[in-house]
Amino acid sequence: MLEVEGLTLHYYSGGGVVKAVDGVGFRIGEAETLGLVGESGCGKTSTGLALMRMLPRNVAHFGGKALLDGIDLLSLEAKRFDMEIRWRVVSMVFQGAMNSFNPVLKVGHQVAEPLVVKEGQRMEEALKTVRSLFRQVGLSEEVADRYPHELSGGMKQRAMIAMALVLNPKLLILDEPTSALDVSVQTQIMNLLKRLKRERGLSMIFITHDLALVSDIADAVAVMYAGEIVEYGVSDDMLTSPLHPYTQKLLKSIPRLKGPKTLEYIPGAPPNLVNPPPGCRFHPRCPQVFDRCRNEKPYDIKKGKASVKCWLYALER
Numbered sequence: 445m446l447e448v449e450g451l452t453l454h455y456y457s458g459g460g461v462v463k464a465v466d467g468v469g470f471r472i473g474e475a476e477t478l479g480l481v482g483e484s485g486c487g488k489t490s491t492g493l494a495l496m497r498m499l500p501r502n503v504a505h506f507g508g509k510a511l512l513d514g515i516d517l518l519s520l521e522a523k524r525f526d527m528e529i530r531w532r533v534v535s536m537v538f539q540g541a542m543n544s545f546n547p548v549l550k551v552g553h554q555v556a557e558p559l560v561v562k563e564g565q566r567m568e569e570a571l572k573t574v575r576s577l578f579r580q581v582g583l584s585e586e587v588a589d590r591y592p593h594e595l596s597g598g599m600k601q602r603a604m605i606a607m608a609l610v611l612n613p614k615l616l617i618l619d620e621p622t623s624a625l626d627v628s629v630q631t632q633i634m635n636l637l638k639r640l641k642r643e644r645g646l647s648m649i650f651i652t653h654d655l656a657l658v659s660d661i662a663d664a665v666a667v668m669y670a671g672e673i674v675e676y677g678v679s680d681d682m683l684t685s686p687l688h689p690y691t692q693k694l695l696k697s698i699p700r701l702k703g704p705k706t707l708e709y710i711p712g713a714p715p716n717l718v719n720p721p722p723g724c725r726f727h728p729r730c731p732q733v734f735d736r737c738r739n740e741k742p743y744d745i746k747k748g749k750a751s752v753k754c755w756l757y758a759l760e761r
């Protein structure tokens with residue numbers, strides 16, 4: 445359904461140009477979920493915002509292709525994208541947005557806004573849709589008449605999900621939808637997302653730093669490091685046999701009931717995206733680095749159903 449190729453989003457900053465998203469590509473089929481995983485600052489949110497074409501003023505470079513049912517979302521005329529695509533076809537639950545409800549407006553009125561603004565519906569009519577949607581996301585109808593401070597974190601996140609679904613999109617981008625919630629509420633939200641995927645045939649991009657969490661819902665996983673996707677493959681395969689040394693390290697840093705008592709960590713810090721390391725961007729932190737990694741940039745190498753940017757998998761080292 446969605447085929448992304450060479451997606452690029454760079455920002456101007458005081459120190460130079462930040463290469464937040466640098467030639468990212470992936471595919472998502474109908475009713476499929478892609479997990480987009482990586483450390484803080486690797487470009488996950490920027491990837492989501494690029495697909496929504498919600499760009500800040502300091503953009504230095506924005507490019508690539510995102511074909512949705514054959515239409516390139518990135519080159520579509522801005523007005524058409526705004527009228528026909530954003531929120532109607534692709535919508536997003538923004539990172540941390542559950543804390544951005546307007547405190548003086550009832551939640552239902554805020555969730556109904558896309559229906560009023562984009563569809564020209566009267567508020568009364570829009571609220572009927574919102575109440576029915578609230579039931580579908582596990583909220584009682586009367587929550588629509590409450591103010592944001594009268595909702596728990598889990599309820600606010602459900603209301604945010606309802607707002608993203610209000611125009612019945614095909615693709616939902618969820619940016620860290622559970623990271624501010626405790627584990628039991630996190631499980632409830634994950635179950636809700638699985639149900640929505642099943643019942644509505646919804647495709648999703650699930651953004652998180654938590655590889656274990658995403659494996660629960662994703663069909664495919666893309667691991668992002670320093671603005672690039674370094675490994676891409678089927679979720680179960682990646683969990684059992686990760687290919688890229690970064691993915692291997694990420695998995696070894698997750699506590700498991702039957703795993704080793706001491707957890708591994710990834711030495712060093714994520715690179716500065718103004719001047720990322722030459723060659724493989726992970727080379728300063730990689731336990732398996734060799735000469736070629738320091739000078740030559742790895743390309744995507746196919747390994748079964750997966751692809752990996754790492755010289756360990758090249759025929760000739």
Ligand SMILES: Nc1ncnc2c1ncn2[C@@H]1O[C@H](COP(=O)(O)OP(=O)(O)OP(=O)(O)O)[C@@H](O)[C@H]1O
Pocket residue numbers: 455456457462464482483484485486487488489490491500502539653717
């Ligand atoms: N508007 C902006 N202007 C300049 N730099 C930005 C801007 N937005 C993000 N960045 C930088 O781009 C890089 C990627 O940021 P992004 O928010 O996409 O990362 P992320 O993977 O979502 O991180 P997190 O897990 O912390 O949410 C970071 O280095 C960040 O500082």
Ligand code: SF4
Pocket residue numbers: 688689690724725726727728730731732733734737742753754755756
């Ligand atoms: S290309 Fe080299 S440095 Fe990069 S992940 Fe592979 S082995 Fe490590």
Ligand SMILES: [Mg+2]
Pocket residue numbers: 488489490539619
């Ligand atoms: Mg983010």
